[in-house]
Amino acid sequence: MKQTIIASLLLLPVSGWGAVQDGRQMEQVANQFLQAQHGQDGYGYQLKLQARKPAMPACGQPLQASWPAGNARPQQSVLLTCVEQGWSLSLPVLASELQMVLVTTRLMRAGEVLEADDIKLAPVNNRSQLNQGIRDQKLLLGQMVRSTLPPGTMLTASQVRSPFVVKMNQPLKLQIRGDGFAVSSDATALGNAAAGERVNVRVTNGKVISALVEADGSVSVQMP
Template sequence: MKQRPIPAMLVLLALPWLLSAPTQAADRAVLANQHAVGANAAGNDMHSRLYQTVMQYVQSQTQGYPGKVNIEIQPLDTRIRIAECAVMEGFTVQGARLWGKTHIGVRCLQSDTKPWTLYVQADVQVWGEYAVTGLPVSQGAALQTTDVVMQTGDLSKLPAGIITDVALLAGKQATLNLPLGTVLRPELLKSVPVIMQGQTVQLNSRGDGFVITADGTAMQTANVGQVVDVKVSSGQIIKGVAQSSGKVDVRF
């Protein structure tokens, strides 16, 4: 059966609809894409603010650390949506330490929706100097400045309580044999008395622009940095601080 041709008038009437249908679909796709981009941008902005809050919190809490602090924050999954929040604050769980690998909390304090709390992983590195033995030190031997060298590294990866100030080694001796390269910690050392009870010691009285020297008798045994009573010839008892040299400093 021979098909009848479509009247030209019907083609002309349908043409505007045929042309507009793809355009309307494209417009809907563009609008949907714009909405997704906008939502993603908002989410990324909240992620950025979250990281800034964590960074500011850690920086404020580590100002007194013995070295340069480097903070590495583990990024959250970009698919995690964070509700808008006007005010956020960082915190740590009670007892947690901002040292090495740890978790840092961020809580929302002001939001149009329900307040929230998130935790992020962070690595708080503390780069500084620490004392190690530059020579083998025998048990019972007093540490000399020539026995010790300072090395630089991430203190958070080393044992707790390492010595970072060589001045703390004054008047110390090894409690056991210390091989070359031993990282020095307080438990490896013990204080050596620098003043013995009954010993004659020199008192140095220091003030603004003057130093007065006198001899006296130590009333007790003392290590470096300890307060010791010294009896002078007049019978007066004067308190001072024991020095590594065996002298006693009195400050006014």
């Protein structure tokens, strides 16, 4: 029958178990798990120092480490399990909140638009990075990267911009508006621009004019 044993209760030698699990190996497995989890939930973790090591039956299989089920953030302990022997051991941990910013999860090429899977929170090491970085996903989702960014790049406001809704050589609908009238015409974009920006367009007679880009991808000119 599987038994869950709390580390704080296992400070006395246990007789009748034969070989005892190496305490240093248990700590190594726990520390490797904690390192892999570093920053995943916004916290860093380390094992609490114990004056005496818990004594557990030796495990003939690799130990498994995990967070205890149902724990709230931050975690208070890490769970070591020996499936072969049917025991689990809870080791207490110390949690420290980390300074986090958003970084890329994959190679982002210039012109690509950021989606939820393209970014994640990661810890930063100094105040300068924290001040430059972005923590709020809403400020990045749907934005376009200006240049190619390797995986793990910290994202800053200067690296993104509003996506283009008009692109070079794209056929457009041009609306010319004035006091009491509106005229539609075909045009061709001579550059890239986002909604609310201005772009030069060539109209059917060959003339080049500056027009305002609308959210629907059309352009407009307001006559005096």
